[in-house]
Amino acid sequence: MKRVRDWRLRFRSRVEVNGPDECWPWLGKLKPDGYGQLLVDGKNQFPHRMAVILDGREIPEGMLVDHICRNRSCVNPRHLRVVTHAENATENSSSPSALNKAKTHCINGHPLAGDNLAIQMKNGKPKRRCRACAYAYLQRTRGRV
Numbered sequence: 001m002k003r004v005r006d007w008r009l010r011f012r013s014r015v016e017v018n019g020p021d022e023c024w025p026w027l028g029k030l031k032p033d034g035y036g037q038l039l040v041d042g043k044n045q046f047p048h049r050m051a052v053i054l055d056g057r058e059i060p061e062g063m064l065v066d067h068i069c070r071n072r073s074c075v076n077p078r079h080l081r082v083v084t085h086a087e088n089a090t091e092n093s094s095s096p097s098a099l100n101k102a103k104t105h106c107i108n109g110h111p112l113a114g115d116n117l118a119i120q121m122k123n124g125k126p127k128r129r130c131r132a133c134a135y136a137y138l139q140r141t142r143g144r145v
Contacts, residue, residue: 007040011050014038015075023069024076034072051075052082064088106130 014028014036026036026047036047049065055077059065066088069079089097105111110132118129 007038007045007050008054011038011047011054014047018076020076020078022076023071023074023079025071026073026075030073036073036075047075048072048080051077052080055080057082066091100128103128106133108133 010028014026016025016027018024028047029037031037037044038047038050039045040050046065048067049059052059052065057077059082062085063082064085066081066083067074067079068081069076071079074080083091090101091098103112108130110116110130112128112130116131118131118134120127120129
């Protein structure tokens with residue numbers, strides 16, 4: 001069997017095209033994390049990125065392709081958007097950044113808002129802290145409680 005050299009033809013042969021609003025699963029090789037792989041010019045590429053390129057859109061340097069459908073093997077261009085790392089981290093509902101951003105109260109039930117909210121820089125990144133819990137911790141460590 002002759003090997004198809006044009007990656008576009010190989011790409012199309014490994015996609016299950018469903019309705020325009022449904023997921024189009026990648027039928028080729030999948031990595032353990034669920035993302036597809038396609039060999040292009042001797043390098044493994046992500047098929048969801050190739051789908052965006054085939055759709056006529058550019059992926060600027062430093063940008064990511066995000067699955068709106070949250071299906072890592074989907075290559076439907078309608079389900080893919082080009083985003084920054086920060087957008088991907090905070091808008092992906094299962095990422096630690098997104099989960100922390102969605103919190104309205106600390107683990108002890110105090111609101112993370114208004115005068116009780118403290119923003120602290122940690123490793124060059126802002127971190128939200130509960131002032132009531134921070135004060136209680138200081139009291140305990142100083143032996144006053």
